[in-house]
Amino acid sequence: MTKEVRIKDIGKPSKQLIKLRLEDLMKLPPPYDKPGEEPEMTEPKEEWRERYITELDGYIAIDVPFEKPKTKEEEQRLIQRFLEGLKKLLDKENNWTFLQPLLLSLEFCAKCQTCNDACPIYLASGKKEIYRPTYRSEVLRRIWKRYLTPAGKVFGKFVSGDIELNWYTIARLAELAYRCTLCRRCTQVCPIGVDNGLIAHEIRKLFSQEMGVAPKALHELGTVQHLKVGSSTALTPEGFKDIIEFIEDDIKERTGKNIKIPVDEKGADILLIHNAGEYLSWPENPAAFAIIFEEAGISWTLSSELVGYDAVNYGVWYDDVQLARIAMKHVEVARKLDVNRIVVGECGHAHKALCVVADRVLADEYNIPRESCMPVLWDIVRKKKLNLDPEKNNFPVTLHDPCNMVRLMGVVEPQRKILREICPQFREMEPHGVYNYCCGGGSGFAIMTSMNFPEWRNKVATRMKFKQILNAFKDCIDPSIKKYVCAPCSNCKGAIRDMLDHYQATMKCGIYYGGLVELMVNAMVDIEEPFIEMF
Amino acid sequence: MLSPLQISSYLAFAIFVIVVLWKFVKYATMPIHLRWELYPVPHEPEHEHGGSFFEHQNIWQLERKHDKLNELKEMLEEMLFIKRMFQNKRDLWYVSWPFHAGVYLILIWLALLFIRAVLVVAGIQGLVPIADVLIKIAGAIGVIAATLGCLGLLIKRVGNWELREYSAGVEIFNLLFALAVLLTGLFAWIKFDPNFDIAKEYMLSLVTFGSKPMPSLPNPILIHLILLELLFIYIPFTKIAHYVGKYYTFHAVLWEDAINKPGSEVEKKVKRCLQFRTSWSAPHIAGRTWAEEAKNPKLDVIERWKP
């Protein structure tokens, strides 16, 4: 059998390597098993083709305009810059952060292809070759072998395999690094422990750290804006304080409770940091945290200092230098407030970035404990610090496991224990826990909304999660039964919101979504009106 | 007096050991990397559900417990049975596992030959018959399983599109090379040395540095031996030595979850790395040390991506 695309085709001069068609994608369960139930795929606009890289699959993740080389010299320059970047990825000083894992993954893949069927994107696409977890890894591996190892220089294709390094290869590889959510599900099944997600991550770093190229949502409007303005949402310290006032008023209105949200209170036990997207898109989430923490008598504060009110750290997806910078700011804020620990709110990648990955860029006075909000919340429920009535949550609920919090950090049970206590109709998705599927918004995809990228995300990246959600509710799929997907992560919520919208699943199936703390407040006996609104 | 063949045997073994050790050292001396573990981590007491110490509060005060036994179990299941492939790629496992298990048995066979020779030299004759039986079992099953597995791997590698497409010429060559060694071994065993007597004698001559005479070797055995020596020399330079990688991917990356507490070894290593100097060319990086880059961000961005 000959497949349509081969590895060496990455360098093939052609307008577009593959074209996705609806009929090739993974089938969805009812009611989406009939034609016409989901929107058609679209073609990229002609003007996009001129300005951006549509040569891969026609979708555009990197929304920085790309000037295609016009001469051989220009192409050579691009190739040289790429190879320089690759050398730096393999250099101790420039990439101590991931040198060992990267080299291991480049050197030891047995090409057994055990990992492929673990990948939600590969499966959802109908097994398109370029989305195979090993495809992009093998492209990078071949370039490395051919151009940077002695064996490759002497024996050429015999040891490296067939690959041509031209501008097509480089441009397509840059886009291809953004067709993987870094969920690392493939790594879990690899008998050698090779990490294709990591390789995608390192390719992103090569482009960002060497060429300054990354999706604007991650870099220019992400980490750069975060460090300059205070938040990747562009929320300023003043704006933040206004929102806090608004939330206090809102709590009063909805629950009758007079809550003064502590901001910049020195010496508290906990500095709670939320993804600032919550304040703008889901203010009920920080509101619920405030209600719960105040009711439970927790010593806590928020910060209004630059960066201190936005837990995100997009650096973890594409740039180690930016990762280190934001993590430093987070701990600096905590240090000034003299808190005992930082607790991260319902944001998966912020959990992983601050508690796990950036653990090793902090030292001396910059090193303070950083933890998840989940055990704090579970302790509150376990110790019965809130008066909760599960009957108030008597509707079907399922739980989405954010990869960053679960597979990549091991925070699995506290959130489930809470749901088992407070949601009588709680049911698991399959698979779940550390073997979950990504929401499709991972690694920045949830916030990358330029041009046609959301279409790719909704059609391919989130497809597996959508299937899981439909299956979890298959006994009650009728739209008249309101059901709730609990996603304790801002980015996952963003991806699920767009997914439900794209497939009109709220209307067709009665599926709603939200965080965990909202369910807790919804179950509180002394709050009369439902805190969760499903209409 | 040692023969050239004996000398080459010592040499092949020495090169194998030295290069493999060098590979271990290469990976062991790399700088500490950012934490990148993947759950379930088997030494975590909550490994059943893939949990970690992050499921608790005040993690710095927490007394960390490690379930070393479970880690060992997980390691052995993966090493001896290739569990992940068994669960996720059964068709390939049917040939890969016999091959790997066969190779393990052949290595055990070699070790037994060595032990037997030592027993003979030490005059512990009573144990020699036991060694003889074990040698026969390990050698026979080992060579048959490894040969069939290798043949199967080769057929899969060439016949299956996804395996062939992702292989470079060298990967096919590696299998052919291994198969050549195995087939000559199989032939030599069946035709000339069914009880491995020649093998035992040759090993005895090696262990005694030639004071016991080397047996006369029929040509097929000679060819097999030379090929085997070449394979020993070749392996550490290639991906066949992926056992080195497998050790580090699991122990140094996927299961490596040491916390960076103030004053800890981890912190000392991190501090050293933060003094490394960057030379990345993107406009937001200024060529300073990691510590300086992190503390004083430069935030220039590009407008267009130009060659």
Ligand code: SF4
């Ligand atoms: S990454 Fe692992 S599972 Fe995938 S082909 Fe390589 S060795 Fe096999």
Ligand code: SF4
């Ligand atoms: S990390 Fe996740 S999305 Fe990326 S290749 Fe692996 S399984 Fe697929």
